[in-house]
Amino acid sequence: MYSNILVALSLEHGISEPALAAARALLSEGGKITAAHIHEPPNRQIMYYMDEGIAEKSLEKAKASLAERLKDEAEVSSVLIESQSAGRAITEYANKHGIDCIVLASHKPGMKDF
Template structure:
């Protein structure tokens, strides 16, 4: 069983996180915690100048609200939003927060994934902790 689990969620892909959250709850040790994690990619400077003031913070609050709704009132499930490239940001967050399991959903790989690699593939490749991939 695992004491510190993260479940990365890409809200822009329309995935239903319930399966990943159920797996995380089944693998969680007594007294363990689960963190729903969403990564927001940084906005390039040439685009940021056209975004209304306060919009990025509004987006962050909306993402947190969606994650908290996914947690459905479970006090042992936290919601976090970080900024960065999803694959490396998830791995870095896991390393910096003593995470011992990442439960991540993956899609069927397409041709582009063989050249660039999916987020799940990058997490599996570079993570120092256990990774449970859902298909």
């Protein structure tokens, strides 16, 4: 059993319940679950061609989506991490915050994933 679990969620792929259920099953009594979404900011070269403020709007939309996704999960805290590398961001967060288990949510790939 684990006392500090990080559940990495993708806001673009809907379902988070199975990942959160897996985390609950692995959680020791008195432990905590943190749900994280890694928000990838637009590439700097692309930012030149985008409207001003679009990166901030994208971040705010991600924050709202994460809050909406977890609105019925009172015992789950959340964190939104900005990074160009999801894997690196997850492991760095885990190391910094004493995470002893990481649960990765999965999705069925669509055509755009291939």
